[in-house]
């Protein structure tokens with residue numbers, strides 16, 4: 001069974017909501033990313049979104065844009081992300097991994113090889129926010145052959161497309177909580193609860209929400225109506241705040257512990 005399906009099944013039995021952190025691979029460097037993934041697991045994360053930094057992150061706000069710029073200094077590419085996933089497994093991280101990437105790097109890599117490599121590196125799902133609708137049939141067919149979940153995003157404005165998106169979904173359906181780009185928010189799309197319940201009615205798959213979530217209260221609010229909550233920018237911002245500690249051998253452990261504590265308090 002796909003590790004994502006297994007995880008949601010376990011959490012459902014415990015009546016718990018998945019905490020799904022996103023982080024940018026290679027920010028501030030490859031070795032630290034591997035250490036942070038271990039901290040995320042220790043903090044209680046349930047699934048991890050491994051973000052491939054990209055030069056033109058259209059859907060990202062300033063925090064993830066800055067993280068991508070820092071990571072791209074290390075020439076992070078799909079191979080590096082696969083390496084990071086492999087090394088995290090060697091450090092006994094058992095969390096399900098989702099690779100988050102824009103479409104262009106996947107095309108450059110080659111669709112068939114991309115999914116073959118994901119399977120070989122025990123990456124259970126992929127999110128491609130800018131995958132054009134007219135190409136998603138081909139991508140989905142290949143992902144199914146390699147049992148990799150192609151996880152769709154559905155936005156509050158996609159009202160009339162919710163059913164068609166959910167019908168083709170795998171793994172879970174990712175509800176975007178707000179219009180615009182990623183980034184910490186104090187309020188969400190007006191009518192977000194109705195939107196999420198519409199999505200839940202359209203699929204038997206788990207439903208997760210992301211965009212803007214940064215506090216324990218927000219996590220608790222969405223836990224009542226969703227099976228998973230994605231937190232990206234708030235964690236990436238915390239990593240950015242810890243950079244001075246992370247970049248010195250004497251204080252790196254302290255910096256990693258601060259990240260763990262920040263993530264752990266989200267779902268307390």
Ligand SMILES: O=P(O)(O)OC[C@@H](O)[C@@H](O)c1c[nH]c2ccccc12
Pocket residue numbers: 022049051059060064100129153181182183184210211212213230231232233234
């Ligand atoms: O950063 P936020 O506001 O917590 O949102 C999650 C987001 O980071 C992650 O899922 C993601 C990162 N980049 C994206 C681009 C599009 C959709 C989703 C994403």
